[in-house]
Amino acid sequence: MVQKEAKIQHADIGVREVGDTRCFSDSDYYIPSEEVDQWAGEVRSGSSREEDLKEGTSDDGKEQDHADGESSDQGPCANNWKAAQSDSKKHMWGVFAETSLFASACRHGLFLWVADMIRSGEQSKYPLAIMAQALQTLGPHLLQGYNIGCVFKKTIASSSLRAKFQESNSRCCVNTFHSYSHNFACQTKNHPNVIEGMGLEDLETMEQIFNSSNQVAGVTRYSSAYHRRVFIDMFLQQWDDDKYQNLALMLFNNYRQALLIIDVEEQVNFFETIGEESPWDIHAITYVELLQALDSAISRAETLSKKFLHAIPSDYHFNLPSSDITTLTSYSSELSKTLLELKVQMGIDKRWTPDTPEYIETAHYIHERQYHQALNHLQRLVVQRLFELHRLNLSGIGYKARTHFAKSLQTRCKTIRSATEAYNRAARALDPPRPPLDWSQVSHCSFLNEFNLLQNTRHDISNAPWANPVVRKAIKRFLRVLRACEEIYRCNIEVRRLFTSIYDEDSKFNSVLEVLGDKNDIILEATREYCLRRCCVNRLLLE
Structure with missing residues (x-):
């Protein structure tokens, strides 16, 4: 599982980086900007995508980029997210160089890759570059969680990455917390709780990472591009070391949570078409509203007139007609004129009454x-x-x-x-x-x-079983139990893999130290120190 998200971070002002022209490239995390830029222009222009919004529906309710031949109600879902807008709208102030950081991590919280967002917003080239790297490095059967995952899978489908992505049998979905801002038609397809094989992963690891990475902002706020990358790389390494040390605890907690949880085609079709009300004649609406306003004005005028004619005060003196009656009469005349014009335009032979169908x-x-x-x-x-x-x-x-x-x-x-x-x-x-x-x-x-x-x-859904809130709650719990069973299956696999990795790593350390000792290599002591620290962590994991 791959999780991706953009981190808006304090950026360097362009004129300050000329004092330090060094380039920090000794990092396994950063994707070079040149490689990221290769994916620029892969997505159709915003205008063509906006046309799709108006004329098409798709399966999950996110904007652009068509995928897998699925249909979706894109509008309501895409409008909730700035990242789902056209790349042409994602600009940043010209004074900034590195405006943000686009990062990805696995389900265990370990960083995969990051990319600097250079003088732009959250454009599609950044997640495309990371997805390409993931397909090349991690192989097939990937599940990627992204705030706008339902849109991004269409972005992939409209890029040159489409064939490789489909061959790998990978897919995209939305994160658990952020999915509540997507429409329900999207959630029935892309919420983690409804995806088979998903387990209990909520795909919100990046939120935890960015919450912690705020501490780095203070030391990188005014630093050069070189030192900024150095500090961020140090943070990423330390984060991964901490997460690796807690890996066994994470698997144990997931296993326990799954055990505690264990101790709808009609629904999908309905939510795919909901909200698609047939277009109503706006002239008919205006005509009826004017008729209602005219009836209200006439009624008020008659009420005031009756009060004026039938009320005989004891100290009666003749006065001019009430200004309220004059105003209502004038207003009624204007409404009648407007109604007559609208009646002619609509071709209505006889004025509608409250009894007219x-x-x-x-x-x-x-x-x-x-x-x-x-x-x-x-x-x-x-x-x-x-x-x-x-x-x-x-x-x-x-x-x-x-x-x-x-x-x-x-x-x-x-x-x-x-x-x-x-x-x-x-x-x-x-x-x-x-x-x-x-x-x-x-x-x-x-x-x-x-x-x-x-x-x-x-739609008449009042008798549909899934329209009952109690039934829907039961369905959610049932799906949650299914995901818990999958989580147990997955944890059993990962526990074995972790044990095997520790065993293989220990054997590799011994062989490497033996080779370096025979050569009397200068890095022998540094390597021995690293191996000793790693073995201590591995012993903690085995406990």
């Missing part, structure tokens, strides 16, 4: 549209709250930033409560009415899974 159908859709608008607003607020909670838990964030997030979160909670009330009003106006929501439901992260179900107003 077209009026009833359009009014019903207006209620649905208001419901969807309230639901979309609520979903956006919940997603923002989710990411702000995530930011609050990151170490290395300054006090001012943390205070800002906390205040923003408090405001967001109040806004979510108001949006929930607006949603409930719109839900009650539907026919039949939708069940109301309360704060305890909306405030939970798992509620994001329910948005696509709530958006349905066209």
